[in-house]
Amino acid sequence: MVTVVDCANLLKDYSSTDFLADRGETAGEGDSRTLVDLLVEQIEFADVVILNKISTATPEQRDAARKIITGLNPDAKLIEADFGQVELKEILGTGRFDFARAETHPLWYKELHGFKDHIPETEEYGIRSFVYRAKKPFDPMKFQAFIDRSWPGVVRAKGFFWLATRPHHVGEISQAGALVRTGKMGLWWTSVPREQWPQDPGFLNMMKPYLDPVWGDRRQEIVFIGADPMDEAKIRAELDACLIDSPVFVPDLWRNLPDPFASWDRKAA
Structure with missing residues (x-):
């Protein structure tokens, strides 16, 4: 599963209290999720996260985006891009996705269930x-x-x-x-x-x-x-x-x- 994240706006959106209805982006009647709910669901479940618009983001925005993504899902492969330009081999036919394994992606799950091993990615980003x-x-x-x-x-x-x-x-x-x-x-x-x-x-x-x-x-x-x-x-x-x-x-x-x-x-x- 591939998730695309807007590097320049992730920190602002992650700090938002808006509901999806406020943005006109609900999945239908009765969808009471917030924007943060959607971001967390998509990032924690993904096995590839594309950090898009990397060149338009400030160094601080890039650093914050990497920390948020890694803090939510250290297992995801993080790819930085502009205009969504990514080699297809990085996202198609990779064989990475496994539904059962995806449920264990979140770092909170690994910690809570006691099987978080040494994760170099979290140390690299200061998580x-x-x-x-x-x-x-x-x-x-x-x-x-x-x-x-x-x-x-x-x-x-x-x-x-x-x-x-x-x-x-x-x-x-x-x-x-x-x-x-x-x-x-x-x-x-x-x-x-x-x-x-x-x-x-x-x-x-x-x-x-x-x-x-x-x-x-x-x-x-x-x-x-x-x-x-x-x-x-x-x-x-x-x-x-x-x-x-x-x-x-x-x-x-x-x-x-x-x-x-x-x-x-x-x-x-």
């Missing part, structure tokens, strides 16, 4: 990444305040979290550019009756590392990808400050904490 992990729940007001702050240098963040007020549900967070989205992802396995768990040995072995005697599989696990001036130590400290300081699982004490997040069907929470 760094880390995973924030914690067992304790977030105080909703403090975590919302963290989300509302700017994260200088962060290109992409993706992962899941749990709020003290919602002990049964997995929260999902996704950031790209200027947009941060959160929502309900599903139930923690700890909140599902054991008799309803899959019983195959593979699943049970997979779950063992995540089953804490206090918290079950509830946890914070968020990938951050970026370049200077991304400050890993500061982000970790700010997230640590969002955690509820409790050594035990006592959801009844947390249920009435102020919670600014949109409803996740609170009756079930």
Whole structure:
């Protein structure tokens, strides 16, 4: 799959909060995606990215575009071009595309699933990444305040979290550019009756590392990808400050904490 990116405008578009409808570029009625959603989908899934209009971009624009693309998808072959002029052998009949492998292209996926090896391309463009992990729940007001702050240098963040007020549900967070989205992802396995768990040995072995005697599989696990001036130590400290300081699982004490997040069907929470 080949994606063509406008080098001169990528940084501006990646920082946009426009919906596709604002640009007249929806895929049809009901398409509520933003411009950033479309950019991220196309870049993360591609196996070849053509960085077009390279000569019309400033050095700063070229550097930012390379960092964004590499931060989203280090596996993609990056080709720089003008007027879309690329040798056909670079994009036709390459045999590069594989649907299953494409789902593992994003750097956040590699980090979150623990199989990111040494990737020279990310080092070449100054891209760094880390995973924030914690067992304790977030105080909703403090975590919302963290989300509302700017994260200088962060290109992409993706992962899941749990709020003290919602002990049964997995929260999902996704950031790209200027947009941060959160929502309900599903139930923690700890909140599902054991008799309803899959019983195959593979699943049970997979779950063992995540089953804490206090918290079950509830946890914070968020990938951050970026370049200077991304400050890993500061982000970790700010997230640590969002955690509820409790050594035990006592959801009844947390249920009435102020919670600014949109409803996740609170009756079930």
